[in-house]
Amino acid sequence: MTKIAVLGAGSWGTALANTMAKNGQNVMMWSHKAEQAKEISGQKTNERYLPGAKLDDRLQATADMAAAVKGADVVLFVVPTKAIREVAKQLAGILNENKQQVVLAHAAKGLEQKTHLRISQMIAEEVPAEAYTGLAVISGPSHAEDVVKGDLTAISIGSTNPAAAKVLQEALANAHFRPYTNTDLVGSELGGALKNIIAIGSGMLIGKGFGANAQAALLTRGLVEIRQVGQALGAEPETFLGLAGIGDLIVTGMSPNSRNYRAGVALASGKPLAQVEEEMGMVIEGVNTIKAVVDFEKEYDLDLPITRTLYQVIYEGKTIDQGINDLMTRPLKAED
Ligand SMILES: NC(=O)c1ccc[n+]([C@@H]2O[C@H](COP(=O)([O-])OP(=O)(O)OC[C@H]3O[C@@H](n4cnc5c(N)ncnc54)[C@H](O)[C@@H]3O)[C@@H](O)[C@H]2O)c1
């Protein structure tokens, strides 16, 4: 049995912790909110983030990070990107105090706003190398709401350390949940972060009444942009043809369970971004990630018309209709 500390008790942290608890692993969740930890341990529910879901009887949570991490073999971060650095700092102090070495993993899908760093880069800046044996990312098409219901799901775990990926693969796998491993940490992280931007656009198209032709065009051309950014940042291009790439783009760009997709639908209805974020009540990573990616376009001399146009719509007042027209009437070109 592997002992796993899951840091973060939102929808995805709870769904992953619940999967591993059901598999018989020794799981302890950490929430920064004592009330939430109490609800998970006592009632086996997390109504705010997974309404109606009944969690495994063995699932436990605490608001004391040191207690969650004590004796853990694996520490899994599942907080929003903007909270990763602060949580990693806190963890580093605990691991140092305990002289403890763990496998580190995360399941977040974003880029740091200020530095544009990937999540594993932020963690590696905060947690000293001697405190962990490997660093992995859980990526791929997986909505928490579907996972807790036992819907069939396949994900990918990226790590340059095969042993780190393997320990997570074994802890998570069951007949409904099938994790694959790969060695492309960079591509696995970027696939997960970048698809959120395109999913917002997909929601906008549906909100505007367009159909499957439009959606397929956006997702396919969006994947070309994801691959371009990925290659510029050192990812393997093949990763974007796998679960962390096209797989996650399909589910996030088409499922009403996606917060990014739903944000696009809501923005198309004319709601301002601040209202959309408030009503969602959960993280919409794509609206932050897009800021880093428009900078990458200049920094790496890329051509990212969809990302650029979405940025103009979300932050610069361009209308969706104008954005669509701009994209559709660009100079004609060969498919790349
Ligand atoms: N929900 C999904 O289906 C899903 C699937 C795959 C990946 N992800 C990714 O997982 C990450 C987490 O998403 P989520 O869906 O669980 O988010 P969420 O909005 O459902 O929950 C976020 C959780 O983090 C906690 N939190 C916020 N700030 C914190 C801080 N400073 N310190 C500690 N805890 C803090 C919140 O209280 C909440 O419990 C995101 O990067 C998301 O893209 C989500």
Ligand SMILES: O=P(O)(O)OC[C@H](O)CO
């Ligand atoms: O609900 P979203 O849009 O944050 O997407 C969640 C996951 O990344 C889907 O794989």
